[in-house]
Amino acid sequence: MSSERSSVKELAAVKGTHDILPGEVEVWQAVEASVVGMFGRYGYRELRAPVIEHTELFEKSTGETTDVVQKEMYTFIDKGGRSITLRPEYTPSVARAIVEHRLDLLGTPMRYFYIGPMFRYDKPQKGRYRQFHQIDIEVFGEKDPAIDAEIIEMADSMLVSLGVTGTETLVNSVGCRACRPAFSQALREAAGGVKDGLCGDCRRKMETNPLRIFDCKVEACREQAKVFPQITGFLCPECRDHFAGVRRYLDLYGVAYRVEPNLVRGLDYYTKTAFEVVRLDAGQQNAVLGGGRYDDMMKDFGGPDVCGIGFACGLERLIALVSVKPSPRRFVYVVHSGEAARAKAVELARIFRRGGVETLVEFAGRGFKSQFGRAAKLGAAWVLVVGEDEVAKGEFLLKDMATGTQTSGKAEDLLSSLQRPG
């Protein structure tokens, strides 16, 4: 059928999604393993929440006014008539799980991490995908500013251990419900006073998200924004003290950071500490990692009054910066000649694999020459030769492909020589 032919041809990954192929996936595995190990040393435990949640969860916690909720969610009605959403972020799921399982009764603070896919219906571009992956960490039930600093330090260590350079860590306090409204109002008034000097985008941002005016690219707007009030002057005593504490501990940890009073995050629930790690050389999608404190979220969500703090790190963006090289695979390639040898080759492969050695058996080649050629091409570290002579003798030939050295011996002796490192 012609329709079959064309449908096969048109089959492609969904817009904004990507395959992670062998060769690249090893880098992901190396990064994930490194990160998991590090989080473990800071006392974090993995919590795997479902990829789908009730739509309401995100409306309530992420915030109905955010772009993420308003226009970027993958939402659908399931066969039971429920409104379901593929998670655009992870924090609400953790909050939900804590409430649902009363994890807060197990003792605080609760430290969780997770690595997995998130979904946002954005228009894809560099560093921005519809299915992307995040490393997420969250701490609940610890309000001391030391934990804010510990988390930022952990993020910093994570980047260092992965060999990431050329980034900058930005921190700010976005205040709380007591002090932020006054600031927003003051900012709106300041912007309103020079409304005619602002671009159309900024005039809109005056209403929706006044802090965003600060990172407008239009020169006129930048000029006006220089004299706008900054959050720092509006923080209530509690927020001010907390922020001072965060900075003190960051200094104690020796973390390099810059206070950025204009740093604002896109989700509604942030309070007090907000931070971001950005790459210095990138144009737009420069945020590698971002997070902050969300002291009211759990309570607003209908759970216990437990504060939280955490960050999300974009894996695609992180991996673009890491310099880890996964160690090359070293495997045995078994070549053979004749029916009896073929059976023996299969048997030997099983023995080697049980002994912990990656082993492949040639099935297609004819002569040893072509079998060796294939082994070399695939990058085999060793070739195990199983010919008629070897089968008769019960001793096989193991060739080191790098050095060309060949050693003859019984299967178990050859195996144990491979099990030794090197």
Place this chain on the structure above:
RNA sequence: GUGGGUGUAGCUCAACCGGUUAGAGCAUCGGACUGUGGAUCCGAAGGUUGGGGGUUCGAGUCUCCUCACCCACCCCA
């Protein structure tokens, strides 16, 4: 959602002013080659030129629509 750019073989690219059967390198597969290496030589396969309409005697080339990707805005990781 708005704006710009690009679409030719698996990959990188050719194809004059619109003119014969859309070519090459690399990669793939086969052979030379039945006891030892990514070589060499020979050969094969691989394309509705992203898709659809229009102009034309004739379209990879001009035009319109559409789709995909890339880039930027918005927003974010």
